[in-house]
Amino acid sequence: MAEESWPGAVYDLLRAHGVTQFCYVPDAGHKVLIDRSLADPDVHSVPLTTEEEGVAMVAGADLGGQRAVLLMQSSGVGNCINMLSLTQGGRFPFLTLVSMRGEFGEGNPWQFAMGQAVERVLKAMGVIVLRAEQPADVVPCVSAAITMAFQSGQQVAVLLTQRLIGAKKF
Amino acid sequence: MARLSKLQTASLPDAVLDRRQAVPALIERPGDFLMVAGLAGTAWELSALTHESPSLFGLGGAMGAAPMMGLGLALAQPKRRVLVATGDGELLMNVGALATIALQNPPNLTIICVDNGHYGETGNQDSHTGLGVRLDVIAAGCGFPVVHVINTEAEMAEGRRLVREGGGLTFILLRVKEGPATHDGKKNLVPHIERDRFRAALLG
Numbered sequence: 001m002a003e004e005s006w007p008g009a010v011y012d013l014l015r016a017h018g019v020t021q022f023c024y025v026p027d028a029g030h031k032v033l034i035d036r037s038l039a040d041p042d043v044h045s046v047p048l049t050t051e052e053e054g055v056a057m058v059a060g061a062d063l064g065g066q067r068a069v070l071l072m073q074s075s076g077v078g079n080c081i082n083m084l085s086l087t088q089g090g091r092f093p094f095l096t097l098v099s100m101r102g103e104f105g106e107g108n109p110w111q112f113a114m115g116q117a118v119e120r121v122l123k124a125m126g127v128i129v130l131r132a133e134q135p136a137d138v139v140p141c142v143s144a145a146i147t148m149a150f151q152s153g154q155q156v157a158v159l160l161t162q163r164l165i166g167a168k169k170f
Numbered sequence: 171m172a173r174l175s176k177l178q179t180a181s182l183p184d185a186v187l188d189r190r191q192a193v194p195a196l197i198e199r200p201g202d203f204l205m206v207a208g209l210a211g212t213a214w215e216l217s218a219l220t221h222e223s224p225s226l227f228g229l230g231g232a233m234g235a236a237p238m239m240g241l242g243l244a245l246a247q248p249k250r251r252v253l254v255a256t257g258d259g260e261l262l263m264n265v266g267a268l269a270t271i272a273l274q275n276p277p278n279l280t281i282i283c284v285d286n287g288h289y290g291e292t293g294n295q296d297s298h299t300g301l302g303v304r305l306d307v308i309a310a311g312c313g314f315p316v317v318h319v320i321n322t323e324a325e326m327a328e329g330r331r332l333v334r335e336g337g338g339l340t341f342i343l344l345r346v347k348e349g350p351a352t353h354d355g356k357k358n359l360v361p362h363i364e365r366d367r368f369r370a371a372l373l374g
Contacts, residue, residue, distance in 0.1 A: 049266030060242025
C-alpha cells in the first residue's frame with residue numbers, strides 16, 4: 001500500500017464496519033480521518049474538549065446500538081485514565097486510534113513523559129494495545145482491533161507510532 | 171484558617187427545594203426516556219423513581235461521564251428522547267462536555283443538573299456552584315438553545331413542560347437544598363450488568 005493512502009483506507013474500513021460516531025481531539029496524525037468524517041453526511045463528527053469525554057461518548061453510543069471510535073494523540077491517553085473504568089467495568093466495546101508522540105525521533109521534550117507511558121497506562125486500565133510501525137501494518141492492525149472490540153467486546157487501542165507517521169518538524 | 175468565600179458575583183437565591191420531592195415532580199413520566207444518571211445521588215434517586223427500569227444506566231463511578239454518555243446515546247437513538255440527570259459535582263468534573271454537546275445540538279437530549287451546591291457523598295464540602303458558579307450561564311454560553319433554572323416551586327411548571335415536551339436540546343438547573351437523595355433502589359450498580367440490561371431492553 002502506498003504510504004500516503006493508509007489514512008483513507010482506515011476511514012473506509014471503519015465505515016465498512018459500521019462506525020458512525022467519530023470523536024476526537026484534533027491531531028495532525030488524524031487529519032484525514034477527521035476531515036473525512038466532517039465531509040461524511042452519514043456519520044457524527046464530534047470534536048471534544050478533552051479525550052475522556054470521548055471514552056464516555058463511546059460507551060453511550062454502544063448503549064444506543066451504534067459503533068464509535070475515539071481519535072487522539074498520545075498525550076490524551078493520560079486524560080482518559082479514570083474514565084476507562086467505565087469501559088472496563090461495563091465491558092463496553094472500545095476502539096481508539098492513538099497517534100504517538102514522545103518516541104521515535106521526537107524533538108519536543110515535553111512529549112516524552114506521556115508518550116513513553118502510553119502503553120503501560122492503557123494496559124493498566126484493561127486496554128489491549130496494538131502497534132502499527134509501518135504503512136503496511138495499519139489496515140491489518142485496525143481491522144484486527146475492530147474485530148476484537150466490536151465482535152469480542154474488548155477495549156483496544158491501535159498506536160499509530162511516530163515511526164509510522166513521522167516526527168513533527170520544529 | 172483557610173476559608174472559601176462565596177463569589178461576589180453569586181446571584182442565585184438560597185435553594186429551598188427538597189430533591190426527594192423535586193426530582194420526581196420534574197420528571198413526571200420517566201418511562202418516556204432513555205436515561206443516564208450520574209453518580210451518586212442522582213443514580214440512586216432515578217433508580218428509585220423508575221423502579222430500577224432497564225432504560226436507566228446508573229453510574230456508580232467514572233465521575234464526569236454522564237453528559238457525554240447521554241450525547242453518544244442521543245446521537246445513536248435520534249427517535250428516542252434521552253434524559254441525563256446528574257449532580258453539580260459530576261457535571262463540573264467534565265464541564266467542557268457542555269460545549270461539546272452544544273456543538274452537536276441533539277434535539278432529543280435533556281440534561282437535568284440536580285444542584286445541591288455540595289459534594290454530598292464525600293463530607294458535604296461546598297461545591298463551586300454552592301459558592302456561586304453559575305452552571306446555567308455556562309450552559310447558555312456554550313450554546314444550549316434552552317436553559318431553565320428552577321429555584322422555587324414557581325419555576326417548576328415550566329421545567330415540567332420542557333421535560334415533557336422537549337423543545338430541542340435543553341439544560342435544566344434544578345437547585346435543591348442539602349440533604350439526602352432518595353435511596354431505596356439497588357444497593358449496587360454493577361456496570362456490565364447495567365450495560366447488558368439497558369441494551370437488551372432497547373435493542374433486543
